Amino acid sequence: MGRHKIGLVIPHPEDQKWDSVWKLFRTPNLNLPTLAALIPDDEWDIEIQDEIVGPLDFSRDFDLVFITVTTVVAVRAYEVARLFRERGAKVVLGGIHPSTLPDEAIKHADAIVVGEGELTVPRLLEDFKKGQLKPRYDMPHMVEQWDAKPPRWDLLPQGYMFRDALTATRGCNYRCTFCSIHLALGGGRYGFRKKPPADVVKLVEKMTGPMVMFWDDDLLSDPAYTRELCEAMTPLKKKWMSQMSATYIAHHPELLKTLKESGCSAMFMGLESINQDSLRSVDKQNSAKLYEEMIRRIHDHGIDIHAGFICGLDHETVYDFQRTAEWATRMGLAGALWRIMTPYPGTRQFAELKAAGRILTENWTSYTGEHVVYKPARMTVEQLYWGHKWAKGQFYSFRSIGARAIQRASQNGFGELLNITGCGLGYRSMFRLAADSAPVNVYRDMKHLPPQEEPVAYRFPYPQKSKFGFITDRVDKFRSKLQPRPSIN
Numbered sequence: 001m002g003r004h005k006i007g008l009v010i011p012h013p014e015d016q017k018w019d020s021v022w023k024l025f026r027t028p029n030l031n032l033p034t035l036a037a038l039i040p041d042d043e044w045d046i047e048i049q050d051e052i053v054g055p056l057d058f059s060r061d062f063d064l065v066f067i068t069v070t071t072v073v074a075v076r077a078y079e080v081a082r083l084f085r086e087r088g089a090k091v092v093l094g095g096i097h098p099s100t101l102p103d104e105a106i107k108h109a110d111a112i113v114v115g116e117g118e119l120t121v122p123r124l125l126e127d128f129k130k131g132q133l134k135p136r137y138d139m140p141h142m143v144e145q146w147d148a149k150p151p152r153w154d155l156l157p158q159g160y161m162f163r164d165a166l167t168a169t170r171g172c173n174y175r176c177t178f179c180s181i182h183l184a185l186g187g188g189r190y191g192f193r194k195k196p197p198a199d200v201v202k203l204v205e206k207m208t209g210p211m212v213m214f215w216d217d218d219l220l221s222d223p224a225y226t227r228e229l230c231e232a233m234t235p236l237k238k239k240w241m242s243q244m245s246a247t248y249i250a251h252h253p254e255l256l257k258t259l260k261e262s263g264c265s266a267m268f269m270g271l272e273s274i275n276q277d278s279l280r281s282v283d284k285q286n287s288a289k290l291y292e293e294m295i296r297r298i299h300d301h302g303i304d305i306h307a308g309f310i311c312g313l314d315h316e317t318v319y320d321f322q323r324t325a326e327w328a329t330r331m332g333l334a335g336a337l338w339r340i341m342t343p344y345p346g347t348r349q350f351a352e353l354k355a356a357g358r359i360l361t362e363n364w365t366s367y368t369g370e371h372v373v374y375k376p377a378r379m380t381v382e383q384l385y386w387g388h389k390w391a392k393g394q395f396y397s398f399r400s401i402g403a404r405a406i407q408r409a410s411q412n413g414f415g416e417l418l419n420i421t422g423c424g425l426g427y428r429s430m431f432r433l434a435a436d437s438a439p440v441n442v443y444r445d446m447k448h449l450p451p452q453e454e455p456v457a458y459r460f461p462y463p464q465k466s467k468f469g470f471i472t473d474r475v476d477k478f479r480s481k482l483q484p485r486p487s488i489n
Helices: 021-025 031-036 071-086 096-100 102-108 121-129 181-185 197-205 223-236 246-251 255-262 276-281 288-300 320-330 348-355 381-395 398-412 415-430 469-482
Strands: 004-010 044-050 064-068 090-094 111-114 136-138 211-214 239-243 264-272 304-311 335-340
Touching: 004 031, 004 071, 031 044, 031 064, 064 071, 064 121, 071 090, 071 096, 071 102, 090 096, 090 102, 096 102, 096 111, 096 181, 102 111, 111 121, 121 136, 197 223, 223 255, 246 264, 246 288, 255 264, 255 288, 288 304, 288 398, 304 320, 304 381, 304 415, 320 381, 320 398, 335 381, 335 415, 398 415
Parallel strands: 004 044, 004 064, 064 090, 090 111, 111 136, 211 239, 239 264, 264 304, 304 335
Antiparallel strands: none
16 A cells, blocks of 8 residues: 555634734644654655645645644634645544534534544544544543654744744643633543653753743643753753743742743743733632732743733723733833733633623634624723724833833843843734834724724724814824834734
């Protein structure tokens, strides 16, 4: 029997180019390199295509195509599946979205994988070779050990900023109402698992880049494990970063010295909000005061913080944008991702909002964190849409970048002046914030905010032009020539 050709594909809509964290940081999604390691290369010709770094090639004549699907790329993934099927390939969809909505996904594929793929893909490949491909493959139980064979990083296409990425743990111990992490397991199951530190070190030793990215959901869910891992990492003298829980850091400050000595140079934290009622509403037992004390301790050890903020939680008003942007600047954060609250299907938040009639669209392409897909509780859709952009613009203004760089330099030395300035300008460029102000100022223009752009199927009438509209239009055109406005995707 001849060799088979398999394509492992990560789709991404071009019009969401700057809405995606993967696109912004150009780091590889680990799903496909991990699965590629399970495919016998003596029987299969394996190719990975990632639309994040380049166009897909539909002329490759694959026998079988695996497509990993998150909610935001689902519509594009279904289109990609159709195009490959038209060329004779069998298509398998997997990932969070098919695991959450299998009945929807199977309409667009020959088979779907529900849950993590390590325990099902080998069986699926054998069924394919026998011509007995089943429509659905369910994970029989959680994967306890992964990366027994190193991910096939060698198959990744060119174009990534950081290629060296792995996970030491899987899952998360928290139950935040908006989070979709557990959906990857299918059926709403939760599970936190750990790889032996010695096995992690073996993988890191194979990496040649200057920075290692741990794509763990929460590397601190087990502080004793984290300490053991850090001690094993220290002799490697590698710089690394990961996502970590603010709660665990706050309650285990003694770990910071160990983290720093092991090479941890930065951490991403989902702070979400500084509004106490908002935090409580999504089952986060934190506070702004706790965050402030924790951030100071982390900065004292010379570790950068990149934070995540959710705009539009139910207890927030339009004035929370200003409070949060000013607070984030005052805290000296190296960077921040500002996202509009997005209730992903399968989460408790989505179920509650849908039951209340507050979901505005189920066009998954709009679920980027850059569009409003639900009715906010204490502000209008326009206020949330433009307030989010205003807050992001304020945080990445030259004034804010300069203030944060000077603050961190006074705390950690001159090197932080360059570091924080570089981070700020890098984010500013990636977010396409070409001007210090968005085309609409949510506070200045409160009474005549334009609607958010398509593709959200919930429209508002444009405001009537004011008496002196022709003058402001001329001023805007002149300003755009001097410094182009950010595009609104």
